[in-house]
Amino acid sequence: MSSHASAPVPAASRLSPALKGRVRVPGDKSVSHRALIFGTLAVGETHITGLLEGEDVLNTGRACAALGATVERLGEGEWRVNGVGVGGLTEPAGPLDFGNAGTGSRLMMGMVAGNPITVTFDGDASLRRRPMRRILDPLEKMGVQVIEAAEGGRLPLTLKGPRELVPITYESPVASAQIKSAVLLAGLGAPGETVLIEAEASRDHTERMLTHFGAQVSVEPYGAHGRKVTLKGRPELKPAPIHVPADPSSAAFPIVAALIVPGSEIVVEGVMTNPLRTGLFITLKEMGAEIAYENARVEGGENVADIRVKYSGRLRAVEVPPERAPSMIDEYPVLAVAAAFAEGTTRMRGLSELRVKESDRLLAVSKGLDAAGVVNRIEGDDLLVEGAGSAAGGGTVETHMDHRIAMSFLVLGLATAKPLNVDDVSFIATSFPSFLPLMRGMGAVIEAAL
Numbered sequence: 001m002s003s004h005a006s007a008p009v010p011a012a013s014r015l016s017p018a019l020k021g022r023v024r025v026p027g028d029k030s031v032s033h034r035a036l037i038f039g040t041l042a043v044g045e046t047h048i049t050g051l052l053e054g055e056d057v058l059n060t061g062r063a064c065a066a067l068g069a070t071v072e073r074l075g076e077g078e079w080r081v082n083g084v085g086v087g088g089l090t091e092p093a094g095p096l097d098f099g100n101a102g103t104g105s106r107l108m109m110g111m112v113a114g115n116p117i118t119v120t121f122d123g124d125a126s127l128r129r130r131p132m133r134r135i136l137d138p139l140e141k142m143g144v145q146v147i148e149a150a151e152g153g154r155l156p157l158t159l160k161g162p163r164e165l166v167p168i169t170y171e172s173p174v175a176s177a178q179i180k181s182a183v184l185l186a187g188l189g190a191p192g193e194t195v196l197i198e199a200e201a202s203r204d205h206t207e208r209m210l211t212h213f214g215a216q217v218s219v220e221p222y223g224a225h226g227r228k229v230t231l232k233g234r235p236e237l238k239p240a241p242i243h244v245p246a247d248p249s250s251a252a253f254p255i256v257a258a259l260i261v262p263g264s265e266i267v268v269e270g271v272m273t274n275p276l277r278t279g280l281f282i283t284l285k286e287m288g289a290e291i292a293y294e295n296a297r298v299e300g301g302e303n304v305a306d307i308r309v310k311y312s313g314r315l316r317a318v319e320v321p322p323e324r325a326p327s328m329i330d331e332y333p334v335l336a337v338a339a340a341f342a343e344g345t346t347r348m349r350g351l352s353e354l355r356v357k358e359s360d361r362l363l364a365v366s367k368g369l370d371a372a373g374v375v376n377r378i379e380g381d382d383l384l385v386e387g388a389g390s391a392a393g394g395g396t397v398e399t400h401m402d403h404r405i406a407m408s409f410l411v412l413g414l415a416t417a418k419p420l421n422v423d424d425v426s427f428i429a430t431s432f433p434s435f436l437p438l439m440r441g442m443g444a445v446i447e448a449a450l
């Protein structure tokens with residue numbers, strides 16, 4: 001089963017004039033999934049504004065409805081969820097289809113754990129390849145039964161929640177907000193305290209939203225870069241309004257575009273600047289990019305700012321340390337694009353998690369750079385990109401059902417000598433449905449049958 005079985009849509013981007021304008025990218029994908037999930041777990045009505053209406057999030061909304069919540073669209077980005085409470089989910093009539101979304105599927109495995117119901121999780125060919133054992137391991141420790149799963153614990157898989165969930169202390173084997181969130185969401189349904197330890201801090205939107213909805217959660221530092229999160233189970237979550245700020249992972253594309261197309265100057269408005277999400281902006285500044293936060297403010301419990309970016313001449317190559325990976329995990333493909341135009345060799349260290357995203361992003365980026373004529377190599381879990389200040393273009397990039405690969409290479413083609421072709425841009429709709437009109441509105445030349 002696939003929610004996205006349509007024909008591939010090829011595209012090409014070409015050398016573009018200076019990019020200009022003030023733009024607003026859609027709502028943050030991580031916060032949007034969580035807004036619908038927490039709205040479902042609260043008793044009463046949660047009002048959401050700025051929700052990302054991308055396919056990943058819409059699939060989460062449909063899954064919440066299938067579990068008993070009333071999920072309604074009131075207007076553009078404006079949604080209302082009438083929740084059923086922690087432990088109040090009903091068994092869905094059929095399998096839940098999460099399409100392309102790791103976040104939706106993994107968080108909702110945790111969410112259903114505290115309910116004595118049987119639920120089947122499925123997704124598209126990309127999601128069916130991704131590892132789910134990392135979620136099943138802690139959930140099994142809590143008493144969840146894996147009734148059925150594809151080889152290696154992959155989708156499609158069926159879970160059955162126990163009558164009484166056991167709270168656990170779990171040390172996550174990888175820095176992953178999805179593992180952390182699945183354990184904490186399951187912990188809501190367990191009596192007593194559920195503790196999650198991560199050696200490297202990952203994005204903290206779940207912890208923030210738990211507090212926002214009235215759960216008791218405490219966060220302490222753990223080791224040099226880690227955190228220990230303790231949650232008191234079985235709270236009554238109270239509905240709370242949510243305003244979703246603009247997604248820094250989407251803002252990354254126009255920002256890098258402005259840094260590689262000479263003469264550009266743009267502002268991206270209302271971007272979330274949560275420090276656990278801004279590794280890319282820090283790295284670009286280290287490379288010499290002129291990036292300024294203007295009108296910094298707090299909106300809906302998150303820091304946001306308007307981000308002004310000016311073409312800054314040739315960027316400098318840098319070494320990106322492995323401990324920065326969690327705060328810029330989805331941004332490495334587009335950082336590789338910036339690195340292609342920098343002076344010297346950029347080394348991005350510790351990228352093993354990139355191999356288990358919508359595609360093997362380490363390989364997909366390396367092959368895409370090859371197609372664009374950019375010298376690069378993979379050494380262990382590191383990616384090295386030799387910046388030449390220019391790139392030939394001309395080839396075709398394979399996107400492997402991966403929205404970020406598609407958007408990153410469309411950005412690269414805005415500054416290559418020959419146009420750069422991308423085999424399929426349809427998956428951009430999972431996270432950034434307005435990408436093409438937004439980029440074209442700033443002056444980007446992108447040809448696609450969309």
Ligand SMILES: O=C(O)C1=C[C@@H](OP(=O)(O)O)[C@@H](O)[C@H](O)C1
Nearest residue numbers: 030103175176177178179329330
């Ligand atoms: O929790 C989240 O919303 C996300 C966590 C990250 O995944 P991992 O937890 O697998 O690192 C990230 O890559 C994904 O896009 C969104």
Ligand SMILES: C=C(OP(=O)(O)O)C(=O)O
Nearest residue numbers: 100101102103104330357
């Ligand atoms: C990895 C991503 O998302 P997910 O894990 O939700 O599929 C992403 O959006 O880059």
